[in-house]
Amino acid sequence: MSVDAASVPLPSDKEFRLFQQLIHARLGIFLPDQKKALLSNRLWKRLQACEVKDFAEYYRYIQSPQGGMELNTALELITTNETYFFREQKHFDFLRDDILPGLKSKGQRLFRVWSAAASTGEEPYSIAMVLADRCPVSWELLSSDVNAKVIEKARLGIYPELRIRYIPQNYLHRFCRKGIGPQAGNIRVNQELRQAVDFFTLNLHEDFPDMGKFDLIFLRNVLIYFENDNKVKILERIAKCLAPDGLLFVGHSESLHGLTPYFAPIRPAIYRLSAR
Ligand SMILES: C[S@@+](CC[C@H](N)C(=O)[O-])C[C@H]1O[C@@H](n2cnc3c(N)ncnc32)[C@H](O)[C@@H]1O
Known part of the structure; x- marks a missing residue:
C-alpha cells in the first residue's frame, strides 16, 4: 500500500x-x-x-x-450512480412527442418500459411523469439496478430541492410534494407515481429473469463501464427482452456501432430492434 x-x-x-x-x-x-x-x-x-x-x-x-x-x-x-431528472432531455421529448401519441392508433393496449440501470430513481420517475401525463394506454414501468442501496433510495423517492431543477414546473406541481419539518429542503415524488414503478435489483452481467417483452428499454450511461465483450452479451440479453420494433435508449456518449447486429439507429442514442 x-x-x-x-x-x-x-x-x-x-x-x-x-x-x-x-x-x-x-x-x-x-x-x-x-x-x-x-x-x-x-x-x-x-x-x-x-x-x-x-x-x-x-x-x-x-x-x-x-x-x-x-x-x-x-x-x-x-458503482457510479451519477444521475438526474430528465437527463438527456431529448429522449423524454421523443417519448412524449413521437412514441406515445401513436400508440392507440396502432391498437396497443399496454405499453411496457424498463429502466435497466435506474440508480437512485431520477430516470424512472422522469419516465413515469411523462407516461402518467401523456400515455394514452395502460402502462407498466419496471426499474432495476445492481446496487440495492440506490434501489432503496429510489423507492423512497426523496430528493434534495437542489437536484430537481430539470423537472418541468407542471410536473413538479403535479407529481412532487414539498418536504416540511425535518424534510424541509427536500421534495418527495407522490405516492401515485412511487407505486406506479416496480423497483428491484438486477445485475445486467447475469442472466435476466423472465420479465416479458418491453416496448422501450432505457439502458443509459451504464454500458460505458463495461468492456466490449460484456456489452455484446448484455445487448443480446436486452434484445431478447424487447418486443418486435421495441426501442432501446442508451446514453448520448454511448454507441452500439460495431457491437451488435440486433439494433439499428433511428435517432442519436436511440435504436430499434432489427430482425435477428
Ligand atoms: C451512471 S448511473 C446511470 C443512471 C441512469 N441510467 C442515468 O443515465 O442517469 C449507472 C448505474 O448503473 C448501475 N450499474 C453498474 N453496473 C451494473 C450492473 N452490472 N448491472 C446493473 N446495473 C449496474 C450503477 O449501480 C449505477 O446506478
Whole structure:
C-alpha cells in the first residue's frame, strides 16, 4: 500500500489486481490501472470501519463467508450512480412527442418500459411523469439496478430541492410534494407515481429473469463501464427482452456501432430492434 498526494492510501499493484478481477467477475466492470485512486477513495473508509490493515486483508475478509454483507457494500461503493431528472432531455421529448401519441392508433393496449440501470430513481420517475401525463394506454414501468442501496433510495423517492431543477414546473406541481419539518429542503415524488414503478435489483452481467417483452428499454450511461465483450452479451440479453420494433435508449456518449447486429439507429442514442 502506498500513499498518494491527497493522503489516501493506494492499493499496491498486486492488491489492485485482486479488486480488478473481483469487480470484473461480479459486475462486469473493468477498472483500468489508472483507477487505483478511485478504488481507494471509494473503499478506504470501509477498510477503517472493518479495522483491517490493508487492501489485501480487506479483500480476504470480503471473500470469506463472514464478509458477504461487506462484499455487497464494497460493490455498491464501486458503482457510479451519477444521475438526474430528465437527463438527456431529448429522449423524454421523443417519448412524449413521437412514441406515445401513436400508440392507440396502432391498437396497443399496454405499453411496457424498463429502466435497466435506474440508480437512485431520477430516470424512472422522469419516465413515469411523462407516461402518467401523456400515455394514452395502460402502462407498466419496471426499474432495476445492481446496487440495492440506490434501489432503496429510489423507492423512497426523496430528493434534495437542489437536484430537481430539470423537472418541468407542471410536473413538479403535479407529481412532487414539498418536504416540511425535518424534510424541509427536500421534495418527495407522490405516492401515485412511487407505486406506479416496480423497483428491484438486477445485475445486467447475469442472466435476466423472465420479465416479458418491453416496448422501450432505457439502458443509459451504464454500458460505458463495461468492456466490449460484456456489452455484446448484455445487448443480446436486452434484445431478447424487447418486443418486435421495441426501442432501446442508451446514453448520448454511448454507441452500439460495431457491437451488435440486433439494433439499428433511428435517432442519436436511440435504436430499434432489427430482425435477428
Ligand atoms: C451512471 S448511473 C446511470 C443512471 C441512469 N441510467 C442515468 O443515465 O442517469 C449507472 C448505474 O448503473 C448501475 N450499474 C453498474 N453496473 C451494473 C450492473 N452490472 N448491472 C446493473 N446495473 C449496474 C450503477 O449501480 C449505477 O446506478
